[in-house]
Amino acid sequence: MSLLQVENLEVFYGAIHALKGVSFNVEKGEVVSLIGANGAGKSTTLRALSGLVPCRGKISFRGNDLLIVPSYKRVTLGIAQSPEGRGVFPQMSVLENLEMGAYHRQDKAQIKDDLEMCFGLFPRLKERVWQMAGTLSGGEQQMLAISRALMSRPELLLLDEPSLGLAPLIVAQIFEIVKKLNQEGMTVLLVEQNARMALKISHRAYVLETGRVVMQDSAQNLLNNDEVRKSYLGI
Ligand code: ATP
Numbered sequence: 001m002s003l004l005q006v007e008n009l010e011v012f013y014g015a016i017h018a019l020k021g022v023s024f025n026v027e028k029g030e031v032v033s034l035i036g037a038n039g040a041g042k043s044t045t046l047r048a049l050s051g052l053v054p055c056r057g058k059i060s061f062r063g064n065d066l067l068i069v070p071s072y073k074r075v076t077l078g079i080a081q082s083p084e085g086r087g088v089f090p091q092m093s094v095l096e097n098l099e100m101g102a103y104h105r106q107d108k109a110q111i112k113d114d115l116e117m118c119f120g121l122f123p124r125l126k127e128r129v130w131q132m133a134g135t136l137s138g139g140e141q142q143m144l145a146i147s148r149a150l151m152s153r154p155e156l157l158l159l160d161e162p163s164l165g166l167a168p169l170i171v172a173q174i175f176e177i178v179k180k181l182n183q184e185g186m187t188v189l190l191v192e193q194n195a196r197m198a199l200k201i202s203h204r205a206y207v208l209e210t211g212r213v214v215m216q217d218s219a220q221n222l223l224n225n226d227e228v229r230k231s232y233l234g235i
Contacts, residue, residue: 001063003028003187004049004156009057011044018044019055020211026156031178031188033198033219035232036208042191043084045208046158049189050074050081061156076104078155084164084191086145090134094125097133097144101151111151118147121177139170146174156187163194175201195232199223207232 002025011019019041026032034042048055051071059066061077069077080101088097098118102111119126122143128136133144142162149157159178163171171194179201182188192198199205199219207215207228215228222228 002026002060003062004189005058005060006045006049007058007060009045009048009055009059011041011048011053011055013044013053018211019048021057022208022211022213024206024213024216026187026189028155028187029182029185030204031182031190031202033190033192033195033202033205034208035192035195035198035205035222037232038193039210040208041211042208043160044211046081046083046160046189046191049079049158075152075154078153079158080149080152080154080156081158082142082145082149082160082162084160086138086141088133088136088141088144088148090132092133093130094133094136094144095129097148098125098151101148102153104152110153114151114153118150121150121180122147139166139174142166142170142174146177150181154186156189157181158189158191160191161193162190163192163197171197195228196223 004026007023009019009022022045034045036042044053047053049059051074061079064077066074089100098115105111124140125143125147136144162174175197178188190198199222202219205219205222206213
């Protein structure tokens with residue numbers, strides 16, 4: 001059984017048919033990427049997984065039918081999203097943002113351990129623990145958004161455009177950390193416009209085009225695929 005199995009996902013925004021039957025799966029321990037041009041439906045797919053947009057089709061997570069689980073409860077099943085645009089709480093401190101990620105948990109000792117784990121991954125956040133999140137740099141906010149998601153101890157981490165608007169050095173650091181998290185056992189579903197970076201740390205990927213999966217393969221094969229190189233890697 002796959003950790004996540006998505007079948008025939010359809011999403012409408014009013015008259016706009018944003019997802020037209022998207023199917024894919026994620027196995028435990030994998031990094032899987034969804035790549036594609038602007039408007040292909042990548043973020044919409046993640047929003048559907050988190051329950052932020054109504055959808056049709058089937059989503060099964062650890063064998064549970066996700067579509068009957070309200071959005072706020074999906075995190076308790078083990079899904080956490082770091083959203084596009086980061087979505088940190090700007091008027092709250094770094095620490096308070098991190099605590100929000102663990103709001104449904106009672107295990108105080110482990111929460112403390114997880115805080116230390118986040119500070120280990122992103123020492124910058126430890127230095128800025130009392131700073132208002134709204135005053136962090138873009139890269140620091142991205143670190144905070146990922147850490148806030150990690151504070152729920154997810155089994156599946158959904159990352160929406162972690163590279164968006166960040167300087168290349170920070171992007172490289174963030175991807176390195178995603179790779180490390182995966183090596184330590186985290187399963188990751190990554191949405192990225194930076195297809196090259198995404199494919200480099202992924203096991204497999206799906207290419208989306210106007211609401212449909214048009215290609216799926218191992219990341220290595222996609223990196224070598226002429227069509228992908230021309231359309232998404234700028235080669
Ligand atoms: P990007 O890389 O630019 O973020 P994406 O692949 O993540 O693109 P989505 O944001 O999922 O694409 O958008 C898919 C389609 O749905 C687009 O045509 C977009 O205009 C449309 N769409 C997204 N959100 C809404 C909304 N709230 N209302 C109406 N249409 C929307």
